[in-house]
Amino acid sequence: xxxxxxxxxxxxxxxxxxxxxxxxxxxxxxxxxxxxxxxxxxxxxxxxxxxxxxxxxxxxxxxxxxxxxxxxxxxxxxxxxxxxxxxxxxxxxxxxxxxxxxxxxxxxxxxxxxxxxxxxxxxxxxxxxxxxxxxxxxxxxxxxxxxxxxxxxxxxxxxxxxxxxxxxxxxxxxxxxxxxxxxxxxxxxxxxxxxxxxxxxxxxxxxxxxxxxxxxxxxxxxxxxxxxxxxxxxxxxxxxxxxxxxxxxxxxxxxxxxxxxxxxxxxxxxxxxxxxxxxxxxxxxxx
Amino acid sequence: xxxxxxxxxxxxxxxxxxxxxxxxxxxxxxxxxxxxxxxxxxxxxxxxxxxxxxxxxxxxxxxxxxxxxxxxxxxxxxxxxxxxxxxxxxxxxxxxxxxxxxxxxxxxxxxxxxxxxxxxxxxxxxxxxxxxxxxxxxxxxxxxxxxxxxxxxxxxxxxxxxxxxxxxxxxxxxxxxxxxxxxxxxxxxxxxxxxxxxxxxxxxxxxxxxxxxxxxxxxxxxxxxxxxxxxxxxxxxxxxxxxxxxxxxxxxxxxxxxxxxxxxxxxxxxxxxxxxxxxxxxxxxxxxxxxxxxxxxxxxxxxxxxxxxxxxxxxxxxxxxxxxxxxxxx
Numbered sequence: 001x002x003x004x005x006x007x008x009x010x011x012x013x014x015x016x017x018x019x020x021x022x023x024x025x026x027x028x029x030x031x032x033x034x035x036x037x038x039x040x041x042x043x044x045x046x047x048x049x050x051x052x053x054x055x056x057x058x059x060x061x062x063x064x065x066x067x068x069x070x071x072x073x074x075x076x077x078x079x080x081x082x083x084x085x086x087x088x089x090x091x092x093x094x095x096x097x098x099x100x101x102x103x104x105x106x107x108x109x110x111x112x113x114x115x116x117x118x119x120x121x122x123x124x125x126x127x128x129x130x131x132x133x134x135x136x137x138x139x140x141x142x143x144x145x146x147x148x149x150x151x152x153x154x155x156x157x158x159x160x161x162x163x164x165x166x167x168x169x170x171x172x173x174x175x176x177x178x179x180x181x182x183x184x185x186x187x188x189x190x191x192x193x194x195x196x197x198x199x200x201x202x203x204x205x206x207x208x209x210x211x212x213x214x215x216x217x218x219x220x221x222x223x224x225x226x227x228x229x230x231x232x233x234x235x236x237x238x239x240x241x242x243x244x245x246x247x248x249x250x251x252x253x254x255x256x257x258x259x260x261x262x263x264x265x266x267x268x269x270x271x272x273x274x275x276x277x278x279x280x281x282x283x284x285x286x287x
Numbered sequence: 288x289x290x291x292x293x294x295x296x297x298x299x300x301x302x303x304x305x306x307x308x309x310x311x312x313x314x315x316x317x318x319x320x321x322x323x324x325x326x327x328x329x330x331x332x333x334x335x336x337x338x339x340x341x342x343x344x345x346x347x348x349x350x351x352x353x354x355x356x357x358x359x360x361x362x363x364x365x366x367x368x369x370x371x372x373x374x375x376x377x378x379x380x381x382x383x384x385x386x387x388x389x390x391x392x393x394x395x396x397x398x399x400x401x402x403x404x405x406x407x408x409x410x411x412x413x414x415x416x417x418x419x420x421x422x423x424x425x426x427x428x429x430x431x432x433x434x435x436x437x438x439x440x441x442x443x444x445x446x447x448x449x450x451x452x453x454x455x456x457x458x459x460x461x462x463x464x465x466x467x468x469x470x471x472x473x474x475x476x477x478x479x480x481x482x483x484x485x486x487x488x489x490x491x492x493x494x495x496x497x498x499x500x501x502x503x504x505x506x507x508x509x510x511x512x513x514x515x516x517x518x519x520x521x522x523x524x525x526x527x528x529x530x531x532x533x534x535x536x537x538x539x540x541x542x543x544x545x546x547x548x549x550x551x552x553x554x555x556x557x558x559x560x561x562x563x564x565x566x567x568x569x570x571x572x573x574x575x576x577x578x579x580x581x582x583x584x585x586x587x588x589x590x591x592x593x594x595x596x597x598x599x600x601x602x603x604x605x606x607x608x609x610x611x612x613x614x615x616x617x
Contacts, residue, residue: 029393033393035393035396035397037342082573082577085577086576086577086579089579090393091340092576092579094340094393094396095529095533095572095576096572096573096576096577098342098526098529098572099568099569099570099571099572099573099576100569100573101523101569102523102526102565102566102568102569102572103565103566103569103570103573104569105565106563106565106566106569107566110563110566218404218521218522218523222400222401222404222522225397225400225401226397226401228397229394229397229398229401233394258412260409260412261408262404262405262408262409262412263405263408263409266401266402266405269398269401270386273386273389273390273398274386277389277390277394
């Protein structure tokens with residue numbers, strides 16, 4: 001029994017990583033109406049940046065901070081330079097982000113090689129907490145904690161601040177927000193950079209858990225897309241619930257049906273879609 | 288119609304004449320292009336005539352290829368194998384499509400992507416059947432009842448004929464009443480629904496048809512390549528086919544064909560110089576999208592338009608459909 005409780009923690013920790021990346025994805029989709037297919041690439045870049053910073057003898061926390069900032073800045077550059085140029089043409093923007101996944105993934109291969117690497121768990125958290133006969137790695141607890149704090153921050157931002165109000169309004173009716181004199185392009189840039197930064201954060205935190213390998217950007221992208229579909233468009237809450245669900249199912253699925261874990265995740269998505277096509281917390285958008 | 292016959296004639300002439308101009312490697316490349324052209328046309332049908340942008344279309348291609356590989360171990364009959372590839376891919380498209388088409392726009396894109404990746408994971412994990420990451424050899428032989436087709440040239444002509452056959456079939460389909468209804472649904476679903484058409488049924492029809500065709504292309508690929516691997520259903524492969532369609536021109540049938548041809552030639556050409564093909568491919572896509580002038584077939588349209596305007600002929604009508612076709616991706 002105790003093994004399952006420890007595995008539950010692992011599942012939730014993975015879920016938190018999915019939540020961080022899916023939160024950005026869902027909000028970009030909600031506000032900009034763009035499926036950012038390069039989101040997995042931001043995750044990958046976050047990990048690799050942190051890896052590079054750490055190999056320059058920076059400690060984990062500084063590397064984390066820098067990697068997130070650099071990824072977010074890259075997000076700003078990509079949004080300003082490329083995506084913004086196709087303002088209003090959503091399908092083209094999606095295609096553009098798709099082209100970027102090729103470019104970024106191949107550049108990463110070029111710069112960092114194809115060897116599988118990991119980021120070391122920071123000293124501070126390189127221990128475990130024992131309760132009875134159960135051993136919980138401290139780092140996983142930490143990831144869960146960060147995820148929960150982030151969820152609270154996002155909730156606060158969304159419901160208590162002006163920025164959150166603008167973003168909520170943007171999800172509901174983009175044209176109206178623009179008509180009210182809000183600089184929509186600035187909002188887009190901000191949202192995109194924020195999402196990129198979150199994906200970077202998820203990548204760095206995931207480094208010690210998932211490691212880094214070629215193709216991880218695709219794996220994580222697909223999982224987070226499923227989280228977005230399950231959780232509902234533009235909903236942080238949906239991403240939170242969906243991500244934890246997926247994290248748990250994936251981890252437990254790997255124990256019980258090692259060869260079919262992906263199938264179970266997919267079936268969950270199918271069931272959700274059949275019952276609620278707009279996702280768990282999504283609003284019905286007429287389109 | 289005259290125009291269509293003209294294109295078909297050109298296709299027939301080039302398919303039959305090309306081997307005289309090409310080296311052995313060129314013939315192989317052209318064979319691959321015909322197969323990919325069938326695949327690209329199936330996605331082009333979905334994207335350009337039904338407005339359904341799928342990022343998991345390779346799933347059906349892989350289903351076709353794996354059908355030939357897996358069933359081919361037990362039954363070595365080309366008719367049964369190709370037919371079952373088409374039917375299985377079509378049925379799975381029908382089944383999954385009935386669910387997927389309930390969603391619109393980007394949800395559809397995300398879900399088809401996830402479906403493709405699901406098959407990718409399954410192809411990896413069900414090692415006993417699929418050979419896992421190593422893939423599997425295709426043991427079935429290409430024998431239509433009059434001796435095995437083994438020479439590259441014979442395979443070339445077979446794929447060429449299949450390609451022209453599919454082109455004509457699709458041309459007839461998009462010009463049929465059903466094809467026009469589907470295009471109408473793409474342009475204005477609510478109006479078509481108000482006119483009494485079952486929007487979902489037609490969307491499902493075109494999705495299943497595209498799936499079955501991709502399965503057909505996949506089965507041919509299985510015979511051609513003699514080897515299948517999970518990469519056939521990887522989402523980046525779906526994306527590559529989508530790039531072929533966009534490259535050539537969305538909203539036409541001949542566009543994806545040109546796109547497939549150019550893509551494969553470029554891929555072979557660039558890969559022989561550098562390993563960074565993916566980088567260049569991505570950059571090409573980004574550029575193409577940024578420039579926003581549509582695909583190759585639309586560039587022809589632009590030249591034609593300019594030419595006609597300069598000559599001052601009355602024909603403004605001809606430039607109209609091209610404009611409309613561009614709308615598809617906007």
